[in-house]
Every structure is written in C-alpha cells, then in structure tokens.
Amino acid sequence: MSEDSPTRRRTRAAIVRAAVSVLARRPEASLAVIAAEAQVSRSTLHRHFADRGDLERAAVAQSVEDITRATVDARPEHGAPLEALTRVIAAYVGVGDRIRFLFHDPRLLGAHSDLADFAAADGPVLALIARGQRDGSMDSAVGAGWIEQALWALVYAAAEAVDGGLLPGHAAAETVARTLVTGIGGDADREAG
Amino acid sequence: MSEDSPTRRRTRAAIVRAAVSVLARRPEASLAVIAAEAQVSRSTLHRHFADRGDLERAAVAQSVEDITRATVDARPEHGAPLEALTRVIAAYVGVGDRIRFLFHDPRLLGAHSDLADFAAADGPVLALIARGQRDGSMDSAVGAGWIEQALWALVYAAAEAVDGGLLPGHAAAETVARTLVTGIGGDADREAG
DNA sequence: CAATTCTGCGACATCCGTGTCTCGAAAAGC
DNA sequence: GCTTTTCGAGACACGGATGTCGCAGAATTG
Numbered sequence: 111m112s113e114d115s116p117t118r119r120r121t122r123a124a125i126v127r128a129a130v131s132v133l134a135r136r137p138e139a140s141l142a143v144i145a146a147e148a149q150v151s152r153s154t155l156h157r158h159f160a161d162r163g164d165l166e167r168a169a170v171a172q173s174v175e176d177i178t179r180a181t182v183d184a185r186p187e188h189g190a191p192l193e194a195l196t197r198v199i200a201a202y203v204g205v206g207d208r209i210r211f212l213f214h215d216p217r218l219l220g221a222h223s224d225l226a227d228f229a230a231a232d233g234p235v236l237a238l239i240a241r242g243q244r245d246g247s248m249d250s251a252v253g254a255g256w257i258e259q260a261l262w263a264l265v266y267a268a269a270e271a272v273d274g275g276l277l278p279g280h281a282a283a284e285t286v287a288r289t290l291v292t293g294i295g296g297d298a299d300r301e302a303g
Numbered sequence: 304m305s306e307d308s309p310t311r312r313r314t315r316a317a318i319v320r321a322a323v324s325v326l327a328r329r330p331e332a333s334l335a336v337i338a339a340e341a342q343v344s345r346s347t348l349h350r351h352f353a354d355r356g357d358l359e360r361a362a363v364a365q366s367v368e369d370i371t372r373a374t375v376d377a378r379p380e381h382g383a384p385l386e387a388l389t390r391v392i393a394a395y396v397g398v399g400d401r402i403r404f405l406f407h408d409p410r411l412l413g414a415h416s417d418l419a420d421f422a423a424a425d426g427p428v429l430a431l432i433a434r435g436q437r438d439g440s441m442d443s444a445v446g447a448g449w450i451e452q453a454l455w456a457l458v459y460a461a462a463e464a465v466d467g468g469l470l471p472g473h474a475a476a477e478t479v480a481r482t483l484v485t486g487i488g489g490d491a492d493r494e495a496g
Numbered sequence: 497c498a499a500t501t502c503t504g505c506g507a508c509a510t511c512c513g514t515g516t517c518t519c520g521a522a523a524a525g526c
Numbered sequence: 527g528c529t530t531t532t533c534g535a536g537a538c539a540c541g542g543a544t545g546t547c548g549c550a551g552a553a554t555t556g
Contacts, residue, residue, distance in 0.1 A: 117502070117554070136410075138331040140543060151504050156545065192488055214407075216463070217329075249487045252478055255469050257487050259460045267456035270409070276448050285445055293486030294442045294450050295385055310524065310532070333513060344534045349515065 134211035173208035178231035191242030203283040206269035327404035366401035371424035384435030396476040399462035
C-alpha cells in the first residue's frame, strides 16, 4: 500500500544486508552491531523494523529469495544431472553468505514460517537429485534429503574456509563440486586435476 | 591439591554433559537452561563453575578429550588409509554431539586456548589424510585441511540429520563414509550397496 | 526556496542473563 | 549417630540488550 521512498528502500536494504552478514557469523549479535555494520544509527534500525523478530524475518525472506533466484537461474532441470548439479553448486557458492546465515541457525527457518517460499528454492534441487538417482548418475543408496544436506554442509564449510583463509575464494565452487560428486577417495584412475 | 569428593565429581560431570548437549544446539542458551537440563539448581552450577567462561572452557576441554580418545582408539596410523579413515569416521559419529558442539561455534576453540590439547586429536587425522594423499588413495588435488573440514561438516550434518529424524542413527557412520570417500556421483560401476 | 521526510543523538524504562550471597535442608562420610 | 559436605531456594545488585520517545539537523522532494 504505502509507497516506499527510494532512500527509505535503500537504507532498509542496507540494514537487511548487514543483518545477514553479521548474523551469519554470530546469530546472537546485538542490534547495535548490525546497525553499525550498516552504518546506520540504532534508532533508524528500529524505525524500519519494529523488533528483532521483524529484522530476522526480513533477513530470512531476503536470503530465501536470493537463493531461490540463484537456483532457478542455474536451471537445475536442464541438461545432465551432474552438470546441472555443478551449476547449482556454483550458484550456491555465489550466495554462500546467505547459505551460511540460514544453515547456521536452522531454527530461523522454523521460527519464521516463510517455508512456503523456501520450497521454491528447495523443490527444484530435490527434483534434480531424484532425477540423477533415477538415471543412475547419482548414488541412490542414500536418501535425496541427505544428499541435499551434504550439499549445504559442504557449501557452508567452504564459505567458512574461505572466510578463514583456508581456501581461496575462486576455487570454492570447484572444490565443493569435486568433493561432493567424486568424493575424496582415490585419484589414481581419474583425469589429472 | 584439593581432592574432589565422588558426589562432587558426579554432579560436575553431569553439568558439563548437559552444557555440551544444550550448547551444541543453542550456543546462546542461558545457564538456567543448562542447569535445568542437568537437573541441578542454578546455584549449584555457579558453585562448580565461577562464570560462563569457566563452564564453556570445561565443556570444550571435555569434548576435546573425548574426541581425542575416540580418535586414537580408531588407530588412524594403522592399515590402509581409506580403511583407517572409515574407522575415524565411525569414531567421530560416536562422539557426534561433541563434534556438533565444537563445530557449531568455532569461536569457542579460539577463545579458550585449549588448542594445544586439540592438536592431539587433530594431528593424527591430518597425518592420515596426508598419508592417503601420498599413496594415491585420497585425492591430492585438494588440500588436506579442506578434507578434514569436509569430514567435520559431514559428521555435523549427519548429527543434525539424525536429530531431525532425516537419517536413522545406525546408518550415520556408513552414510558419511560413503558420501565422503566415493561421493554421491554415479553408482553404475560400483558394487551394489 | 519551502515543505516534507528521513536521520542521528540522547534519554528513558524495562527485561533478561549473570554473578554473589545467605540460610536451612538433605546427603554423604566417618 | 554425628560431623562435614553438598544442595536448593530465594533475594540482591549489576550490566547489557531491547524498545520507545522527543527533538534538532540534514537530505530529499516539489
């Protein structure tokens, strides 16, 4: 209804971005820290979000939206399953901070029932995994849900490793893909990487 | 110095156990919640641990000790690297709640400089990975540190999956081993699992 | 330039977690 | 059984985080 002014929209977006960035590393961080990260006073933060729950909700919604967009852009339903999975992994690494934010505190997804929108990002990937399992290009001895969990866990670990300097950022996507798809066992009978 | 009474030792152990269990799922949980989980009054908790930092330190130390014991019992330096890794994975899954506790808040390991003792659990595994990479049974295209991170991440994901009912507890170890070693790609040319 | 909107600063009350203390009861040890 | 130790309940002060408000300055809009 009420039309948002451009400036108002900008500051609001900056606050949400800062919230995701800070809460991904420290879910219990105070609102003052988030406001500082957004280069905004604490009053302004409260002017845009009534309470902490509102801000969390907005951060979750924004993250889910970004992940959904990245997922559909990767076209998980096109091409060979393993190639599609590689594209999805690259997309996930691109929004790694948001993955990290949602993965770090699974209670957030449950607390704010934005689950309906999350299915838009979740469904296509599960469908991709099921498709890969049907045509034999993915392991069908484990559940599709587990594969998705493993995917998220590895992306999360990569985001943390990059943040800690253990892994160069440009190698994150390929490293995750290699680890998840072919595993870390035996590189003898494999094309030299 | 002061000899600990058996009862005192028991309650202290119960509090530490409760702290690990609770903080693994919610690192910001209040001391009152931890005391309740240990079926102990908040006064008693403070009688055993001066402040929150003391309790965290004890929980970290206990977890590191448990993980170290499980690691050395798995004899990572014996036998073929991949078989040794499978044993280590089984051992890690066995102490999954402690892994989950330490992995969920990496700051804890940094805050309390019990890093010296942690090396006792960390070193042998890194050595095992390096050994596997040397003899070609493990992928040498990625860093040993990354492999260890991936191992921890998958064990963490499995612990969460079991907790959420997504994965049966008895299958956790084998699932993690299979995912990490052979990956989730192609089960066509593989012995039927 | 004038009016509206947005922002920063500071004050304020409030709630929650924390750490300390005392006292009486319960339990363990000798 | 008696002494010592441990525990539970409750009260207390303190600090930090939170949410609200008013006011004056700055920025945007027309």
